[in-house]
Amino acid sequence: MTLTAPSEIAQRHLSLFDNKHLLLAGELEDDFVQQLSQRTASVIVFTTHHGFATRQKKASITVHAGATLEIDQHIDIVLFYWPKTKAEADYLLAMLTHTLGKGVDWMVVGENRSGIKSIEKRFAPYGPISKHDAARRCSMYYGTCYTPASSFSLEDWFTDYPLTIGNTSLTIRALPGVFSQKSLDDGTELLLRHLPSIKGNILDIGCGAGVIGSYILATHPDCQVTLVDVNYLAIASSQATLAINGLEGQVLSSDMLDAVEAKFDTIISNPPFHEGLETRYSPTESLLRNVPSHLTMGGQLIIVANSFLRYPPIIKDSLGQCDTLAKTRRFAVYQAYKIQ
Numbered sequence: 253m254t255l256t257a258p259s260e261i262a263q264r265h266l267s268l269f270d271n272k273h274l275l276l277a278g279e280l281e282d283d284f285v286q287q288l289s290q291r292t293a294s295v296i297v298f299t300t301h302h303g304f305a306t307r308q309k310k311a312s313i314t315v316h317a318g319a320t321l322e323i324d325q326h327i328d329i330v331l332f333y334w335p336k337t338k339a340e341a342d343y344l345l346a347m348l349t350h351t352l353g354k355g356v357d358w359m360v361v362g363e364n365r366s367g368i369k370s371i372e373k374r375f376a377p378y379g380p381i382s383k384h385d386a387a388r389r390c391s392m393y394y395g396t397c398y399t400p401a402s403s404f405s406l407e408d409w410f411t412d413y414p415l416t417i418g419n420t421s422l423t424i425r426a427l428p429g430v431f432s433q434k435s436l437d438d439g440t441e442l443l444l445r446h447l448p449s450i451k452g453n454i455l456d457i458g459c460g461a462g463v464i465g466s467y468i469l470a471t472h473p474d475c476q477v478t479l480v481d482v483n484y485l486a487i488a489s490s491q492a493t494l495a496i497n498g499l500e501g502q503v504l505s506s507d508m509l510d511a512v513e514a515k516f517d518t519i520i521s522n523p524p525f526h527e528g529l530e531t532r533y534s535p536t537e538s539l540l541r542n543v544p545s546h547l548t549m550g551g552q553l554i555i556v557a558n559s560f561l562r563y564p565p566i567i568k569d570s571l572g573q574c575d576t577l578a579k580t581r582r583f584a585v586y587q588a589y590k591i592q
Contacts, residue, residue, distance in 0.1 A: 255282050256282050257388040257389065258279075261386075262284070262359060264392075268357075269329065271292065271293050272292050272328040273294045274327070274331060275296050275331070275352070277298040278332045278335050279334060279336060280299050280301065280304050281333075285297055285313055286313065294325070297314065298316045299317050300485050302317065302482045306507070306510075319485050320347055320351075320406060321348065327356055329359065330348065330356060330359065332344075332360045334371070335366075335429060340429030340485070341367075341374060343427065343429070346404055349378045349397050349400035349401045350401035353397075354398050356397045358375070358393075359392065360392070361390060365389070371393050378400060380396065381393050381394065381395025409428060410489070410492060411428075411434055412425050412496075413435055415467075417441070417467060422466055424436070424463055426460070426461035427485040427486075428485070429483075430460055430486050431458075432460060439522050439556045439558070442585055447468075448587060450468065450472060452475065452518070453514070454468055454472075454478070454518045455478050455480065456468070457508060457520070458482075458508075458521050458522060458523050459490045460486050460522075462503075465477045465490065466497055466499055469499040469500070476502075477501040478501065479503045482508070512546060515547060516551060517548050517550075517551045519547060519552075521555045521556075523557065536563070540567055540570055544590050548590070552588065552589050553588045556583055558584075559584045564576075564586060572592065574587070
């Protein structure tokens with residue numbers, strides 16, 4: 253797999269990893285860890301991304317996947333890939349410094365457009381860090397943690413906000429970096445306000461903070477809802493949203509449909525088309541092509557997407573038809589049934 257630009261800048265400093273106990277964390281995308289494993293005394297990956305964790309485990313890399321890291325192994329150096337939001341960076345820095353302790357060196361890499369230049373200010377509570385290299389519109393910073401976060405509680409990092417659609421009111425809980433962390437996005441609101449008749453087993457793909465799945469459980473208590481997301485921060489957020497609203501649903505980690513085996517009466521989604529800083533349509537396009545195998549006969553697909561995205565032709569090719577339930581200048585809600 254081709255290395256990302258942040259990995260390429262880290263590759264220029266391989267000697268810093270020689271015979272060290274290394275932890276990789278942050279916005280991990282490529283297989284650079286497999287190259288590093290040949291030089292280090294040990295290497296561990298911490299990731300909040302289910303798909304990345306699955307790929308590295310297949311390569312026999314030691315992976316800890318989840319919203320938090322719990323290890324008792326000594327770490328000499330962290331290779332930290334700057335995440336997509338500064339709020340998520342603050343969360344990960346606090347959690348990881350608290351877990352790993354003092355005296356740990358940190359190499360931080362990322363694209364300049366990602367906000368990595370704020371690392372000096374954000375890392376200041378933990379120790380000194382400074383810029384050591386730059387290439388291909390990326391930067392590399394190096395420093396040492398001398399004052400780790402004295403405490404860390406996942407509960408302290410949730411943002412709560414109220415949601416009211418019609419006569420239904422919910423509390424949404426979301427961790428940093430999760431889609432619509434602080435307020436309901438316009439696309440999901442359009443979908444919920446034009447939700448057609450549903451029943452039976454429901455699958456909410458890319459559940460984020462659990463808005464769609466929780467709303468369905470609150471308004472259709474006879475439905476059984478499964479919520480899936482590729483991001484473990486989203487998984488923890490959905491679980492927290494369900495709990496605070498007294499709702500019961502199943503929450504699973506899955507890269508779209510990869511870990512889903514059952515069939516459903518309705519598959520519903522506000523599918524993402526951003527991964528990190530990049531725009532990627534292929535995951536959702538793959539979802540739309542594969543959705544028939546996970547729908548019961550007569551089951552329906554409901555998605556909301558940006559109006560400019562060319563999803564209707566793919567849906568028609570997959571299910572034979574595609575209706576538009578609602579449309580604004582920015583978003584459209586599409587529906588299609590499995591009829592053969």
